[in-house]
Amino acid sequence: MDIGSSVVKAVELTLDGPEPVITGFARAEIPPGGDVREAVEQVFKDGGFKSKRVVTGVSGQSVVVRYVPMMRMADEELMQAIRFETDKYLPFDLDEVVLDCQALNRTVGQASDSEAGPQDDQMMTVLLAACRRETLEAQVQLVQEQGLTPFAIDLDLFAIANAWELCGIPDEVMADEGDGRATALIDVGAERTSINVIRRGESCFSREINIGGSDMTQAVARRLGVEGFEAEAIKRAGEAHEAEVNSAITPVLEDLASELSLSIDYVEHHEGIAVEELLLSGGGVLAPGATAYIEQATGRPARTWNPLEGLRIDSGRVDVEELEAWAPSLVVAVGLASRVRTS
Ligand SMILES: Nc1ncnc2c1ncn2[C@@H]1O[C@H](COP(=O)(O)OP(=O)(O)OP(=O)(O)O)[C@@H](O)[C@H]1O
Ligand SMILES: [Mg+2]
Secondary structure, eight states: OEEOSSEEEEEEEEEETTEEEEEEEEEEEOOTTOOHHHHHHHHHHHHOOSOOEEEEEEOGGGEEEEEEEEEOOOHHHHHHHHTTTHHHHOSSOGGGEEEEEEEOSSOSOGGGGGGOOGGGGGEEEEEEEEEEHHHHHHHHHHHHHTTOEEEEEEEHHHHHHHHHHHTOOOHHHHTOTTOOEEEEEEEEOSSOEEEEEEETTEEEEEEEESOOHHHHHHHHHHHHTOOHHHHHHHHTSGGGGHHHHHHHHHHHHHHHHHHHHHHHHHHHHHHTOEEEEEEEESGGGGSTTHHHHHHHHHTSOEEEOOTTTTOEEOTTTSOHHHHHHTGGGGHHHHHHHGGGGGO
16 A cells, blocks of 8 residues: 555555466545545545555655665674664664665675775675654554554655566566666656666665655646646646646756756766666656656656556456556555565
């Protein structure tokens, strides 16, 4: 279940042998000023899910992700050692947060490989994730209130990457050993945009940007002098208002593309890689002209992708047309559900 800031979406994956099958889907919009609880309740009423186990995700101010250079060590030692590094990397007190970390395969500072000293072999990069404890507890409570069992809590940022992996990272990308090619997964939500740059199946940069579909709605409201709900309808009306919506949201797309460019430039410079493709998702990219604008402004090929591709759908339990219609906004939900493979 992806508890977005504007829409709650749940996708149920069930393993049929090793194969994950989509056996349930529901979504409920949270009206402005509306109650998240009600939307969650609605989703579980509508979804008719078989399972009571739920994976949710966290994002926003409560979450911090860092890529920390550390001496090479065994995984068992790492969890202890990372606690001594947190002062430097986290804006929270250690007792306020829940931490997790993972050693990445790549070595430190791939950009400087040519001038690498021998000591670089002894270093590794650790992906450190922290979330405020009270945010996690509130989410656990929200799930339990529905009579459901929290199975895991992930980061939205990583769920995007897990969804992509579930769909099968193209073989040539994985086989691309030694080459510095990377793909940026970008999910444009209502309040924020998540970017996760993946190189050889592994995250090398991730970040959230506080720009999304709500900003576009507000831009339409201001431009046309209408209320928010009306602006929202006009924004989604498709061809009927395409030109005026597109011109109203251009400043928002401009800001978003410039933040994305900053991130791409940073990771390319820092890691010595080339971000060759932008894969877009999230409800925000459905806005007219969004993909084309981002492609042109960042100077990289961009396309929306479908996280359902390659997944079998149980059409007896799921309204396939409805599911497909919302596919681009289901990346986080699919990525969260992909945890079924580790259950
Ligand atoms: N057809 C459409 N055209 C333009 N925008 C759309 C369309 N459909 C949905 N949106 C926008 O997509 C956004 C919702 O997308 P999504 O469900 O990905 O966000 P969210 O997960 O709730 O938000 P966040 O990830 O920021 O918490 C809203 O801002 C909505 O206005
Ligand atoms: Mg979202």
